[in-house]
Amino acid sequence: MPAVYGLIDGNSFYCSAERAFAPELRGRPVIVLSNNDGCAIARTREAKALGIKMGDAWHMIRDRPSMRGVEWFSSNYALYADMSRRVYQVLADRVPRVEPYSIDEFFLDLDMPGDLGHRCWKLREDVLRITKIPTCIGWGPTKTIAKLANGVAKDRPEMEGLCDLRDPGARARLYGELGVDEVWGIGRQTVAKLAALGVATIGDFVALAPERVRDLLTVVGARVQAELRGVSCLSLSLMAPTRKGIAVTRSFGRPVTGWDDMREAVAAYAARAGEKLRAEGLQAGHLTVFLHTNPNRPDEVWHSGQRGARIEPTADTRDLIREAIRLLEPLWRDGCRFFKAGVMLNDLSPPEVQAGLFATRSPGVSRRVMGVLDLVNHTHGAGTLRPAATGVTRAWSTRASKRSPRYTTRIEEIMGARLL
Amino acid sequence: MRVLGSTWPERGIFAGDVLIVDAAAEPRNGKICVALLLGDVVLASLRQRRGEWFLLPCREGGEAVLVDEDTGCEIWGIVRSLVRVRV
Numbered sequence: 001m002p003a004v005y006g007l008i009d010g011n012s013f014y015c016s017a018e019r020a021f022a023p024e025l026r027g028r029p030v031i032v033l034s035n036n037d038g039c040a041i042a043r044t045r046e047a048k049a050l051g052i053k054m055g056d057a058w059h060m061i062r063d064r065p066s067m068r069g070v071e072w073f074s075s076n077y078a079l080y081a082d083m084s085r086r087v088y089q090v091l092a093d094r095v096p097r098v099e100p101y102s103i104d105e106f107f108l109d110l111d112m113p114g115d116l117g118h119r120c121w122k123l124r125e126d127v128l129r130i131t132k133i134p135t136c137i138g139w140g141p142t143k144t145i146a147k148l149a150n151g152v153a154k155d156r157p158e159m160e161g162l163c164d165l166r167d168p169g170a171r172a173r174l175y176g177e178l179g180v181d182e183v184w185g186i187g188r189q190t191v192a193k194l195a196a197l198g199v200a201t202i203g204d205f206v207a208l209a210p211e212r213v214r215d216l217l218t219v220v221g222a223r224v225q226a227e228l229r230g231v232s233c234l235s236l237s238l239m240a241p242t243r244k245g246i247a248v249t250r251s252f253g254r255p256v257t258g259w260d261d262m263r264e265a266v267a268a269y270a271a272r273a274g275e276k277l278r279a280e281g282l283q284a285g286h287l288t289v290f291l292h293t294n295p296n297r298p299d300e301v302w303h304s305g306q307r308g309a310r311i312e313p314t315a316d317t318r319d320l321i322r323e324a325i326r327l328l329e330p331l332w333r334d335g336c337r338f339f340k341a342g343v344m345l346n347d348l349s350p351p352e353v354q355a356g357l358f359a360t361r362s363p364g365v366s367r368r369v370m371g372v373l374d375l376v377n378h379t380h381g382a383g384t385l386r387p388a389a390t391g392v393t394r395a396w397s398t399r400a401s402k403r404s405p406r407y408t409t410r411i412e413e414i415m416g417a418r419l420l
Numbered sequence: 421m422r423v424l425g426s427t428w429p430e431r432g433i434f435a436g437d438v439l440i441v442d443a444a445a446e447p448r449n450g451k452i453c454v455a456l457l458l459g460d461v462v463l464a465s466l467r468q469r470r471g472e473w474f475l476l477p478c479r480e481g482g483e484a485v486l487v488d489e490d491t492g493c494e495i496w497g498i499v500r501s502l503v504r505v506r507v
Contacts, residue, residue, distance in 0.1 A: 023496075024459040090444075130443045132496075414438070416424040417454050420464035420477040420485070 004116065004166065005232070006095075006108035006139035007146040008123070010087065011154065011161075013104030013133065014042035017083040018073055020132035021407040021415045029070045033058050036251040037074050037399045074400035082408040086131045094123055099236045107146065109236055110139055120162055140165035143234045144227035147184040148174075148202075168230065175203035175228070185224045190217060202228060246284070248273045249342025253399040255294070256338040262291070263325060264391035269343040270324040271390050274317035275377075277345060278370055283315040285347035289327040294339035303338075305331035312359065313349065316366040317373065320345075321389050381410075421454055421499075423463065428478045433463070437504050441497035447473055452499040457485065458492040463499070 010016055014032040019025045029046035033039065039055045040047075050066050061067055084103045091098045097109035110116060120137045127135050138149025145165050152174065153163035165171050180202050181191045193216060199205050205213075206228050214222040223233045248269040256262050266289060277284055292304030307327040314320065324343050351363065376385040405413035421439040431452060433439075441454050451466050455475055464475035464485075473487040473495065487493050 023456045023461060026459070126444075132443070411438070414422050415461065416422045417439075417461040417463050418425045419423075419428050419433075419479075420455075420457070420462040420475055420482065 004110040004139055004141065005143045005146040005236070006110040006120065006137055007101070007143070007150040008087075008091065008106050008108060008127070008135050008137045009150055009154075010083075010104040011134045011136060012042050012044045013083075014073075014075065014080055015044045015047075016133045017080050018076070018404055019044075020083065022404070025071055030073070031058070031070060032073050032075055035075060035398055035400075036253065037401055038251070041075065072402060074403040076403045076406065078406045078409050079404065083131060083133060086408075087127055087133055087135075090127050090130050091123070094126065097236055105150075107143060107236055108137075108139075116166075117162065117164055120164075124161055134161070136161045136163075138163040138165065140171070141230045142227040142232040143236075144184050144224060145171065145230065148178070148182065148228075151182060152178075171230070172203070175206055176201055178202050180205045183224060183228065185220070190221065193217070245344055245346045245348065246273050246276045247342060247344040248276070249290075249340065249344075250398050251340045252338065252396045254396075256341075256396045257336070259332055259334075261391075261396045262332065262338060262341065263328065264389065264394065265396045266291075266324050266328050266341055266343060267321045267387065268390035268394070269341065270320040271317045271387055273343050273345050274315060274320045274370075275374065277315045277320075277348070278374060280348075281350060282348040283313045283351045284320070284345035285310060285313040285349065286345070287311050287320065287323050287327065288344040288346070289324050289331065289341070290344075291328070291331055291338050291341040293336050297337075297339075301336055303333050303336045307331060308344075308346075310347070312361060313347075313351070314361060314366070315351065316361070316370055317387060318369075319361065319366075321387060325389075421461075421497075428463070431465070431478070433502065434504070436506065437502050439463075439499045440501045440503065442500045443497040445498040445500065447495055447498060454496045454499065455487070456492075456494050456496050461496070466495070466498075 015030040018030060018032065029050055030044045031040045031047045031052060032042040034041045037058065039057050040052055043052050047070060050070065058072060080103060088098060088100060088106060091106055091108065095108045096111060099107040101107055112119060116139065120139065124135050124137055127133060136150055136153040138146050138153045140146050140149050149163040149165040153159050153161050178201060180186055180194055180199060183202060194205060199208065206225060210222055210225060213225045226233050250269065252265065256265065286308060288306060288308035290306035293300060293302055307330065309327055311323050373385055377383065407413060407415055421441045423433055423435055423437045423439060425435055427434040447453065447466050449466060449468050452463060453466050455462050455464060464477055467474045467476050467484065474484040475487060475493065476484050485491065485493050487495055
């Protein structure tokens, strides 16, 4: 078990990824919008200063005079995922072990000789120089403390992106200042329970008797408290957790009112879910389809429906589309303006070598056909080869009206430079 | 990195070429680098003088630019190699 855990995360990660290849965006307010150009999901410091909140609907605020200089982007996950991989690569070359926690956060094993403060400073510099992503690093004796330190490094500019909470004295001072809601794993309900006991700061929480914490918040809360006291309970897990389910759900670019469009959209989601499934080498034994109209439009007819069914385990896109459409048909209502639909796959398992007794499909043929499909789409770009059921024009498809170039994954879209 | 606009025959760089740029490489005298200059992305060769780095323009008679936060100039990466599809 490492003696020191670190947490490094990218500052306004999606915005920083946009800035990495567009230097003219430096120092300017930038926001990235969620799928379908809905809400702000990433904001630079300058955008936060203009009062843009996380989750603000862009179409509601874009006409305000203060928003004139704001640069906005549709989300470009191809870019963000690749930038995340690059950050990981830089980290993995420099510290003993790295555990990705989210697209922009990585736990680090910092059990290294030498001056750790200097090493973290250097790590941050290297990540910035190589990937162009600015970061913050926090570190301490447990993961929970590292996460807390990271938050402090981010919130307090005077710390210059680094926060060391190895020293119990430094922690004790900070614990008195910070609210218990700042702690990783302490949710709103827990905060309410603790407030009833007069616990407001982390210091108050750490001072509670462990038995009392266990009674109140179960073993999970007791573990958080122990971690805050510097007793490591959560180690680095280098194995990715196995997936429980795969979901592909999207809001439509504009309301879907025709059955043909809906059928195409759901077929396309099923096809995408199949790709994800095969990328993980799994097959699905349960499939769910859902759709609904816009919950924020009380003036329109509301309809929502969901159907799931056990299916013969498969990873074949053609089977998934067939099953999805079969489940979708009874959910359809004429005259409704549908806003969102999705396909979810569950009961995931590695394919059995031996065909089941009642198998109706031919796994060998399926594997070969899907292998070719995935290979073509991998070498020639996603969507090169696709089932006709998923549509050609795709009138329903998600809005991404201002996606930046895929600078790092498409040769036609790489950055350009002029001679000085 | 794609070369836009004009060519730099002395260094064998033509418009439309794809440059392989290494952001992890250390700057070195005479290397071609990609630099950011007041929001523009430019190609220039590097020159070190008295511990400071300068960008030398490709064209004869151009002014050297000091690499410095204050001049809005920074090295983005070092050009390692070149790919040309058309001949």
